[in-house]
Amino acid sequence: MTTRAVGWDATKPRTRTLAEPVRSRSEAARLAAAAEAACSNVLLASLSQELREEMLTHAQAIRLELGDVVEQQGGPKRVFFPLSGMLTGVRTRDDGSHYAYSHRGRESAVNAIGVARPEVSVGGGDLVVDVPGVAIVLDVPYYRALLERSTELLRAVLSHASHVINWRELSADCPGHHPVKSRTAYFLLLLRVHQSSDTLEVTHARIAEVLGVRRQSISEALGELKSRRVISLDRGRITILDRSALWQNACDCRRNADSARELQLAGRFEYTG
């Protein structure tokens, strides 16, 4: 497992965490700035500045490097709030084959729902970085205690949960029923939603692992998209030439990519009451 602690400015890595007490006016200003920066995450942005600052005094910011495994299958869980980048949850079946069950970026969080149950402290699959970025991380005991006393956090997490349920239901049939070419196009759309460039750093082997299919099938699917001038291929890189055509070629799960993008643009969860 790889964890790289960083400061709140991702361009200036630091090793200290915000668990240290606030001692001065400059520290308080730094915490307030960090709480503002944390608004890149839609769930955190849905909270008050006061609650965000409290959470950040118990948080660590980590850099997400491409290919890092930030959580391992069956290992201890932490709660991740991506500020940028994308984390993919991948489970390994008994026969050794893989399948992805979640793709989360700054519109979402990882483990924020499951660990609310006291008996859930391990489980899930590997959590792998497919788009580099930065995430704020909380330990489960603190997060769970906060969830028990903060109605504000509970409401935001429930709103987030409803989106996750919608995403899961929409994609439930994807592994077994949607064609590999369409699933490949959908995964490329997801990568594009979580980074700012049309050039994606991803290998055929990684796509095969995420989709749980043979690498040869991915090469054929990408070759077909290339022949239609939807994408171009370079060593370890795929460039999207026609985003609209990529969307047309993707399976119905593309609505999840649309929904993630809409949430990112909205900036926060809307709830009533």
Ligand SMILES: [Zn+2]
């Ligand atoms: Zn699908």
